[in-house]
Amino acid sequence: MQGSTIDPAKTDLNYHHDGEAAAHHEEHPDHRLFGILVFLAAESMIFAGLFVAYLTFRVVQPVWPPEGSPELELLLPGINTLILISSSFVIHRGDTAVKQNNVAGLRLWFGLSALMGIIFLAGQVYEYSNLEFGLKSNLFASTFYVLTGFHGLHVLCGVGLIGAVLLRSFKKGHYSSQHHFGVEAAELYWHFVDVIWIILFFLLYLLH
Amino acid sequence: MTQAEMQASATQSSYSVPSTRKWRDYFSFNSDHKVIGIQYLVTSFFFYLIGGVFATAMRTELATPESDFVNPEMYNNLLTLHGTIMIFLWIIPAGSGLANYLIPLMIGARDMAFPKLNALAFWMIPPAGLVLAGSLLIDAPQAGWTSYPPLSLVSGKVGEGIWIFSLLVLGTSSILGAINFLVTILKMRVPSMGLNDMPLFCWSMLSASGLILIGTPVLAGALILLAFDLLAGTAFFNPTGGGDPIVYQHMFWFYSHPAVYIMILPLFGALSEILPVHARKPIFGYRAIAYSSVAISFIGLIVWAHHMFTSGTPAWLRMFFMIFTMIIAVPTGIKIFGWLATVWGGKIALNSAMLFGLGMISVFVIGGISGVMVAAVPFDIHVHDTYFIVAHLHYVLFGGSVFGIYGALYHWFPKMTGRMMNERLGILHFVLTYMGMNLTFMPMHELGLIGMNRRIAVYNPEFQPLNILCTIGAFTLAISTIPFLINAGWSWIAGKPAGDNPWRGLTFEWQTSSPPPIENFDLLPVLNYGPYDYGSGIRFPGEEIEDEETNMEAPPGGFMPPSESRAGS
Ligand SMILES: [Cu+2]
Numbered sequence: 001m002q003g004s005t006i007d008p009a010k011t012d013l014n015y016h017h018d019g020e021a022a023a024h025h026e027e028h029p030d031h032r033l034f035g036i037l038v039f040l041a042a043e044s045m046i047f048a049g050l051f052v053a054y055l056t057f058r059v060v061q062p063v064w065p066p067e068g069s070p071e072l073e074l075l076l077p078g079i080n081t082l083i084l085i086s087s088s089f090v091i092h093r094g095d096t097a098v099k100q101n102n103v104a105g106l107r108l109w110f111g112l113s114a115l116m117g118i119i120f121l122a123g124q125v126y127e128y129s130n131l132e133f134g135l136k137s138n139l140f141a142s143t144f145y146v147l148t149g150f151h152g153l154h155v156l157c158g159v160g161l162i163g164a165v166l167l168r169s170f171k172k173g174h175y176s177s178q179h180h181f182g183v184e185a186a187e188l189y190w191h192f193v194d195v196i197w198i199i200l201f202f203l204l205y206l207l208h
Numbered sequence: 209m210t211q212a213e214m215q216a217s218a219t220q221s222s223y224s225v226p227s228t229r230k231w232r233d234y235f236s237f238n239s240d241h242k243v244i245g246i247q248y249l250v251t252s253f254f255f256y257l258i259g260g261v262f263a264t265a266m267r268t269e270l271a272t273p274e275s276d277f278v279n280p281e282m283y284n285n286l287l288t289l290h291g292t293i294m295i296f297l298w299i300i301p302a303g304s305g306l307a308n309y310l311i312p313l314m315i316g317a318r319d320m321a322f323p324k325l326n327a328l329a330f331w332m333i334p335p336a337g338l339v340l341a342g343s344l345l346i347d348a349p350q351a352g353w354t355s356y357p358p359l360s361l362v363s364g365k366v367g368e369g370i371w372i373f374s375l376l377v378l379g380t381s382s383i384l385g386a387i388n389f390l391v392t393i394l395k396m397r398v399p400s401m402g403l404n405d406m407p408l409f410c411w412s413m414l415s416a417s418g419l420i421l422i423g424t425p426v427l428a429g430a431l432i433l434l435a436f437d438l439l440a441g442t443a444f445f446n447p448t449g450g451g452d453p454i455v456y457q458h459m460f461w462f463y464s465h466p467a468v469y470i471m472i473l474p475l476f477g478a479l480s481e482i483l484p485v486h487a488r489k490p491i492f493g494y495r496a497i498a499y500s501s502v503a504i505s506f507i508g509l510i511v512w513a514h515h516m517f518t519s520g521t522p523a524w525l526r527m528f529f530m531i532f533t534m535i536i537a538v539p540t541g542i543k544i545f546g547w548l549a550t551v552w553g554g555k556i557a558l559n560s561a562m563l564f565g566l567g568m569i570s571v572f573v574i575g576g577i578s579g580v581m582v583a584a585v586p587f588d589i590h591v592h593d594t595y596f597i598v599a600h601l602h603y604v605l606f607g608g609s610v611f612g613i614y615g616a617l618y619h620w621f622p623k624m625t626g627r628m629m630n631e632r633l634g635i636l637h638f639v640l641t642y643m644g645m646n647l648t649f650m651p652m653h654e655l656g657l658i659g660m661n662r663r664i665a666v667y668n669p670e671f672q673p674l675n676i677l678c679t680i681g682a683f684t685l686a687i688s689t690i691p692f693l694i695n696a697g698w699s700w701i702a703g704k705p706a707g708d709n710p711w712r713g714l715t716f717e718w719q720t721s722s723p724p725p726i727e728n729f730d731l732l733p734v735l736n737y738g739p740y741d742y743g744s745g746i747r748f749p750g751e752e753i754e755d756e757e758t759n760m761e762a763p764p765g766g767f768m769p770p771s772e773s774r775a776g777s
Contacts, residue, residue, distance in 0.1 A: 031321045031395045038387045042421040049429035049459055053444070056455050066450060135442060139450050142442040146433065 036185050040192045047196050050150070051203060054143045058207075066138040072205055073127070080123040081201050084155075087116035088194045091162070095187050101177045107169050110162050110183075113190065117159040124152050144204055151193070151200055158193045161186040229723075237331060239323035242724060244330050245309025246624060248301050249617070251334060255297035258341050260686060262290040267648075267682035273669045283665035284350035285367070289341065291353030292371065295467065296378045297337045299609045303474035304329075304385045306616050307413045309624065311389060313717035314407045316398035318727040321391040329384035336377035343370045352663060354460060357445035357453045361437055372435045379424045379431075382470075386420035389413050398716075400735040407715045407739045408497055412477030415501040419466040419473075422509065427463035430456055454519055461512035469508045471605060472572075473501055475612025476543060479565050482619045483547055484740045485713045486562040487554030491740040493546040500539035507536050517585050518592045526585050533583035540576060544569065560634025564615030567642050568608060575603025578653065593663075596656025602649045614641070614692070621696070622710045626722040627703030633695040640688030647681030715739045 058064045091113040097105030133141040165186050168174045175183060233243055234250070266286050269277040278286065308326065312319055320326045343349065349371035351360035360368050393414050397406065433444040434456065443449020445456040484491045491497065513521055513529040521529075547569055556562060578600040582588045591597060614637075621629050651674040656662075660671045667675070709718040716733050717724070 031391050034395060035322055035325075035387055035391050038390055038421065039383075042383050042387070042425050045422055045425035046429045046432075049426035049462070050433070053429065053433065053455050053459060056458070057444075057452060060452050060455075061450070135436075135440060136449075139443065142436070142444060146436060146442075146444075150432070 030181065032181055033184060033188075036188055040188065043192070044196070047151075047199075050147055051199065054147065054203060057139055057143060061139065065140040068133075069138060069140050070132050073130075074205060076123055076127055077201065077205055080120050080127075081197065083116050083123075084120050084194055084197050087113045087120075088191055090116065091187050091190050095180075095183055098175050098180045098183050099177050103169055103175055106175060106183065107166060110166050110169075110186075114159050114162040114166065117155055117162070117190075121152060121155055121159070124148065147200055147204060151196055154193045154196065158186070158190050161189055237327050239319070239327045240726060241308050241312050241320045241323065241326060242624070242728075244326050245305050245307075247330050248305025248308055248333075251330075251337070252298050252301040252305060255293050255337050255341070256302075257689065259290050259293035259298055260689065262286045262293070264682055264686045266290065267679040269665055270667070270675050271679040273667050273672055273675075275665045278665070280665040281350065284352075284363075284663075285344055285348035287663055288349045288352050288355075288371070289344060292349075292375070293337070293341065294605070295353060295471065296375065297333065297340070299471045299605065299613070300378075300382060300467075301333055302613045303416065303471065303609075304382070304389075306409075306474055306478060306613075306620070307389050308385075310409060310620065310717060311392055311413060312396070313623075313720070313724060313728055314410055314715055315393065315396060315401060316716050316729065316733050317392060317396040318729070320388045321396055322388050325384055326388050329381045329388070332377050332381035332384075336374040336381075339370060340374040343367055354464070355434070356460075357434060357437060357456050358447065360434065361446055365438060368438055369435070372431050372438070376428060376431055379428050382420050383424050386417040386424075389417040390421065393417075398732050398735065404495065404498070405735055405738060406498075407477075408480035408491065408494070408501075409474070409477035411498040412473040412480070412501045415505040416470050416473040419470050419505050419508065423463040423466040423470070426459055430459035430463075433459075454516070457516050457519055458513065461515045462509075465512040465515065466505075466508045468604065469504055471609050472612075473504065475568070475609050475616065476501065478612050478616035478619070479547065479568060480543075481713075481715065482561050482565040482615050483550045484742060485619070485711045486557045486559065486565070487551045488557075488742050489550055489554035490738075490742055491546065492549035492552075493542070494738075494740065496542050497546045500542045503539040504536060507532055507539070511536060514583055514588070517588045530583055530585050534580055537576065537580050544573060544576075559618070559631055560629065560638055561615050561618035563635065563638040564611050564618060564641075567638065568611035568615060571603055571607030571611065571642075571645060575600055575605075575607055578603060591656050593661055594656035595652040595660045595662055598662050599649050599652035599656060602645075602652070606645055606649065611641070611645075614638075617696070619711070620717075621699070622706030623717055623722050623724070625700050625703070626706055627699050628706045628710060629699045629703060630695050633691045637688055637691040637695065640684055640691070644681050644684030644688050648678050648685060649681070651675075651677045651681075714741060 090109055094106045094109030094113065097103075097109060128145075133144075135142060135145045165175075165182050168182060229243065233240075234247055238244065238247075265278060266283065269275065269283055271277075275283070308320065308330075311317075343366075347364055347366040347370075349355070349360075349367035350363040351368060351371075355368070355371060360371075393406070393410050433442075436442040437445050437451070443451040445451050445453045447453060480491060480497055511529055511533045513525060514533045517526055517529075551566070556566075578596070582591060582597065582600055618629055618634055621627075655671055655674050655678075658671070660667055706722050708720065708722050710722075711718070714737050716729075719733050720729050
């Protein structure tokens, strides 16, 4: 048709799926980071709902914690908390590294973060296996396991994301000071998991 | 440039080749927002028919006081599936379908912000929906669409498990969709379009997306805990194990009250598009209508416990929720008056789209009024769990949402398919739907007031005469879909070619071909006119406005929006 400026390649119905997609993204600003933030805001509402449910149980029950709940050991979860909080600083160094085109630094700091995440998870598994109560013991026990377990699942996802970034960093030129959306997304997610844990630690262990 | 010239020149420059999609594209993982929009609409209409069959079966059973057509257990299955399907597989995805199709076109974008995520969100729906509807063949849920524990914990593990699974998947899909809508509306508008230049449909989708993102995750949290109670034997909501079923109700309604706005806001938006075009007048009070959507969202988040007035909610709390529920009527009323003032004095084209639009206002208002009635604690305690509630919710969800979806389909069908729908069949469809709707649901008000409980298969014979009226109405509604299906199917294949802008609309979606090309516009459109500047022509002084662009002579009573309340000013 006259006056057409359409690129014939773009009339291919599947062009979003193939290499064109990358070129296409250059045309408009990248909104993926904003999308991740919106996603995390929604995700935090699940935790908000669960936290408020837990607090309501506390208020409504005549006795809290319900009879027969043993005191929680604080040492191991305390160390775990320190590990997770420090990992947020570690992962940020990876982000700083990639912004200076230092991919080796990115690998080092992200690898360290993933390791800290795995140590956290191992600590949690160890704690579960040494607790005197089970999932169905009472209302506190159930909320404890579901909340920490649901958070643990998020830590696992975070480790997975960090692992994916590590894998991709071995592809030559995948990350650079200009292109590092994956790095930033994984870091944001990791901070989110960290903040949720701090609230969780306060609610379940300190408020106990 | 006059509007006519602009529209004529837009026709030349904004597109080259109308899209010709193969039918296979609609069954594939395709990232084009227009394909996904139609996928959503067709899929949700398919589930609407299934939910409608269930409703017709229930009404057939209720034609007599005894349980003769289906047994009570089957009746429980039907009512649970009917409610769940109509909400989560018809109205909400139909709204998403319109949003997917229209948002990028209306703001001059080439696609949604995250096209693949968009396709993923859609493809979660068919499996979840088929599993849910198919559960009728194995073991369907029985605890109603609200699924309150402890009832839901004792009425069958398989059915309830399927229900929870489906809702988690559908909720995730809804959240992913909302992320896309929000980011697209906020970030992808053409540079010349500010927030206050957006078509009102975008404002309403912005508000609805916010509600989805805040509310749906909380429902997911409740469903996770319910699933543990059901499958792992915990007792979060089970009083026999020390749990508290009221907590479930709070979490459930924290989502499910906003869900009524998630279901109605997109259609409020669609109505705001339909009315000015077919009345040839500027929308009255652009900002009032736009911001009232946002206000509805905010207030809608803090009224959920009005569903729990009989759940032992303390009196002071009931007072709070009653007052805020009544306050929601204010922004909603602002919209209604804005729409009435929009059509007032315009020369109205009474075509199918407009009939459904005006019909929507007329029946939605009845549902709104009964909504204020049930917001009052003393009255609600009287009619709680009776057919009065059923009448109220169908006036807003059928009279509001379904009429709105039909209006939107008639209005944008020419854009989506490039072909006009048949007006006679459309008017027949409207008349049957309007009569059937009122015949089905109006007598339910009276039934509720004289004490007939909802969710029962067997009732006191004194209620029978009114129930027969409802059943006749339901059959009328079932029949009313036939002219629509014939019309849609036939027009899609062999309807009169529509041209690019059959309604002479001013929003961007009318400035490209019908159906639009793959990337919507060859050259991105520029905002020369506000979305509703019909006949006002004040935005660019000295320019001539073609007569045919508005049918309006001087409207009686000066019912033109003041210039400062127009879009973009
Ligand atoms: Cu409500």
